[in-house]
Amino acid sequence: MIINVNTSKAYEIEIKKHLLDETGPRISRLFRPAKCCIITDENVHRLYTGKVEKSLKAAGFEVHKIVFSPGESTKNMNNLFRILRYLASEGFTSSDFIIALGGGVIGDLTGFAAAIYMRGISYIQMPTSLLAMVDSSVGGKTAIDLPEGKNLAGAFWQPEAVYMDTACLETLSKSQLQCGIIEMIKAAVILDPSLFELFNTHKPQELGSFIEDAIIKSVGIKKRIVETDENEKGIRKVLNLGHTIGHSVEKLSSYNISHGHAVASGLMIAAGMAKAGGWAEENLVERLFPLYEKYGFKADYGYSPAELAKGALSDKKRRGDIISLVIPKAMGNVTVKDIHISRLEDLIAAGLELIRKRSSAE
Ligand SMILES: NC(=O)c1ccc[n+]([C@@H]2O[C@H](COP(=O)([O-])OP(=O)(O)OC[C@H]3O[C@@H](n4cnc5c(N)ncnc54)[C@H](O)[C@@H]3O)[C@@H](O)[C@H]2O)c1
Ligand SMILES: O=C(O)C(=O)C[C@@H](O)[C@H](O)[C@H](O)COP(=O)(O)O
C-alpha cells in the first residue's frame, strides 16, 4: 500500500510486511550510493538493524550506526549533539542521509538532527512502533525535550520517504501497542467515526484482523491534516487533542508514564472538560469509557487539577495569558478554544470530577 503525502516536500509512505528486507532497493530509488547513518535504540537494534544494514550494504551504501538507550529520556540535547558531531566527524555531506529506525523517540530525535545538520539533510522514517507508524513518522514534526518540558525545541522537516514494515508490530508489548491505539482513537475522535467503530466493535484480541485497516485510516487522517497545514498555523493544532494535559501527565510522572498512556488520560480529561465547559454536542466521556475499559487505558493517574494545570501552562500551546485547548465536541468533530489561563484549573477540576464520578459509579 502506498500513500502519497503532498507537503512542501512530497513523499511516499509505503506500508508492507517485511519491507525492512527491501530497504536497499527502496532507498536506491531516492539516492545514489552514499553514506547513511541508521539511528536506532537498543531494543530495535537487537531485533531489526541487521536486516536493514544488510540490505543497504548489498545496494552499495556505506552504512554507519548510532544506537541509543530506549525511552523518552533519549530525546535530549546531548544526544542531538552526539548525532551532529558524529555526522561531522565522519564527513557526512548534504548528499548523504540518515535513517530513523525505531519508535517516536528515535523518529523525533533523528528528524530534528536532519533538520539542523548543515541546515538540513535528508532523512528516512522507518517506524517500528505502532505509534510511530500511525502518527510520529508522518508530517515532519520533529523535536527533543528540554529539562524544562516536552518537545520544547524542534522543527518541521519532512522526510524523503516513510517505510513501514508491519511485521515489526509482532514484537511490540501490549503496552506499546496501546500507545499506538490511543493515537488512532485520537485521530478517530478528531475526524473519523468509522475508525472509532473499528475499535468499538472489535475485541483487543482481534487487533490482528483490523490493524492494517486502522493504520491506513489513521495515516490518511494525518496526511489530510498536514497537507492542509504543514506548519501548524491552524487546523494541524487539532492533532494535539489530549496532549495539553497528556504532556503534563508525562512530565509529572518524570516520563515514567509513556506518551501514549499520558495522552489517553489527557483525551478523557479533554472530553470531561468539553462537557463541563458546555461545548460538547455528545457525551464523549460515556462513549470513551467502555472503550478504555476494553483496551485497558487509564483516565486518572491521581494528579490534582492544580498539578495538571501547572504542567499544561508550560507547554507550547500557551501565548501569554491565553492557552489553546483542543475540545472534542462529538465523535469526529473537534474545535480549538482559546481560554484565559486563569480558567484552566477550574475547567480541569470540573472535567476530572465527571470522570471520577463515572469511575466510582462502576
Ligand atoms: N512527531 C510527532 O508527530 C509525534 C507524534 C506522536 C508521538 N511523538 C513522540 O513519540 C514518542 C513516543 O513514541 P513511541 O511510543 O514509539 O515510543 P518509543 O520510541 O520510546 O518506543 C517505545 C518502546 O518500543 C520499543 N520498540 C519500538 N519498536 C519496537 C518493535 N518493533 N519491537 C519491540 N520493541 C520496539 C522501543 O525500543 C521503546 O522501548 C514520544 O516522544 C512522543 O512525543 C511524536
Ligand atoms: O503531528 C502533530 O502535529 C501532532 O501534534 C502529533 C502529536 O501526536 C505528537 O505527540 C506531537 O509530537 C505533539 O507535538 P507538540 O508540538 O504539541 O509537542
Ligand SMILES: [Zn+2]
Ligand atoms: Zn502524540
